[in-house]
Amino acid sequence: MAVYTTVTRQDLEPLLSNYDLGQASDLQGIEGGIENTNYFLTLEQDGQQQQYVLTLFEELGEEEVPFFIELGQWLAERGVPVPYGIKDRNGIALHQLHKRPTILQPRFTGRHISQAEIRPRHCAAIGCALAQFHLAGEQFFLKRQAHRGLFWWRRESARIASHLSAEDAQLLKAEVEAFDQLREHIGDQLPQGAIHGDLFHDNALFDGDRINAILDIYNAATGYWLYDLAIVANDWCCNPDGSIDPAREQALLSHYGQVRPFCAAEYDAWPVLVRTAAMRFWLSRLLPWLGLEQDGSESGDKKLKDPDELKRILLARRATPTQLPR
Template identity: 70%
Template sequence: MAVYTEVTPNNLDLLLKDFDLGTQVALEGIQGGIENTNYFVTLEQDKQQQRYVLTLFEELSEEELPFFVELAQWQAKRGIPLPYGITDRNGIAQKRLNDRPALLQPCFSGRIIDRAQLTPEHCAQVGTALAQFHKAGEDFYLKRQAHRGVFWWRSESSRIQSHLPEEDAKLLLAEVAAFDALREHADKLPSGVIHGDLFHDNVLFDGDQLSAILDIYNAATAFWLFDLAIVANDWCSLPDGSIDSERENALLSAYHAERPFVEFEYEAWPILTRTAAMRFWLSRLLPALGLEDNGDNDKKIKDPDELKQILLSRIRTPSVLPR
């Protein structure tokens, strides 16, 4: 979360005229994060104060946002703890403020836990939550192709190879080819809505209890197991890129208890853990090599080598799903 577009109390009052949520008490910018502008908004109604989050979207367009608005409301109605756009008195959630698409959302309690402090219990909870997210969205009526999915990584891996050491270029292209081979059996892999970016800094814990899933703006229609691989690579990795087997076993077992794996997923899992590492390695390589506009000079460029080491670890020591 961050502040790129200024919102004044007067701006907020204009927005609040459409809602029956009370009067403004406080407006506070939220620092940190990468993509959107976020504010804490405190409102008072019937002498009771309630906190909300106002989000202004800096990159998603007016036309792209409805998928995510509909998805968040769909999941929230099915008990998934995540921010969703609150509807105004006319039933409209998606608003416009200061020339940006905007949502007013519930504020969840909790904090982000540093990766070094994650325990098997934390990983088990996110495994359960991710399986519930997948099951709740199984019959969601909208579909979306991932912005950085298979077609993106095919074209970008070809474009970037001449800028990489030969060994890295071969590794990248080999992993793209491995996923292409797996896609020939796509009908054997359960798919539906995925979160797409459920790194540890997109989950809140209140004490040691998972309280909210954040930032669904990379959600798309894809293999559920790919989503689980993204989580495993981030939540269960050690500083050298190797995988903490105790954390990963807790994650996978909890997910499996909520949504049992089908047979072909056991064969696909080692490949998809590599695909997930490759995808985020590639997305970090592009700005690091100056081949992608970072959009904002203040945005931190993440280290690509972190994901490369995870990829190499996944190749050396393939993971196995529990039965």
């Protein structure tokens, strides 16, 4: 979460007039994140205060946002603790503020845990929660191709090659080809549906060892569930040198598998998909790090993340493959 567009309490009056939730008494920008503008919003009604999150979409167009609105409501109705757009008195959740798609969401309690705090019990909890997310979204009626999916990484890995060392360019190329081969041979055997797509540790809120919320579903798409799990494993189970902590990874995988058992093809796919997941985020960090956006423009004022962190994970995954628990 972050603040790229300034919003005042006065700006909110036309939006809040569509709701029966009260008047704004406090508005605080939320730092962190790299894609949307977010505020904590306190509304007061009949002497009672309630907190919400106001989100302005900075990168997604108005035609793209309904997928996420519908997905959030679908998952929330099925008991998955995710943010969702609150409908106004006319049943409308999507509004506009400063010419940006805007939604009002409930605010969840809990705290983020740092990467240094992550223990096997946290990985077990997120494994169960992600499996529940996948099963709840299995019959979701909308489909979406990932914004940074296979067509994107094919194109961008080729375009960025001249900006990299020959070794790094070849590494990217090899991983893109490895996924293509996997998809060709067993892709139709891998379960898929709605995925989160960005479930790093800072996108979950904990109350003790219990997950209170899974946040930031705005990279969600239709994809392989196992790829989504690989994204989680690469972040929640990694050491500072990029190596994988076996205890954390096995806790993640075993508890996920208890909720949604793995199929035969997923055992073959796992060593490749963890590399694919590392490659995708390495590439998405490389582009702004080198001063390039996906369309070739300058990266602007977006917050940068170190791409070498994901390169280390990718190299560790290549050097020491792991397996799903049986």
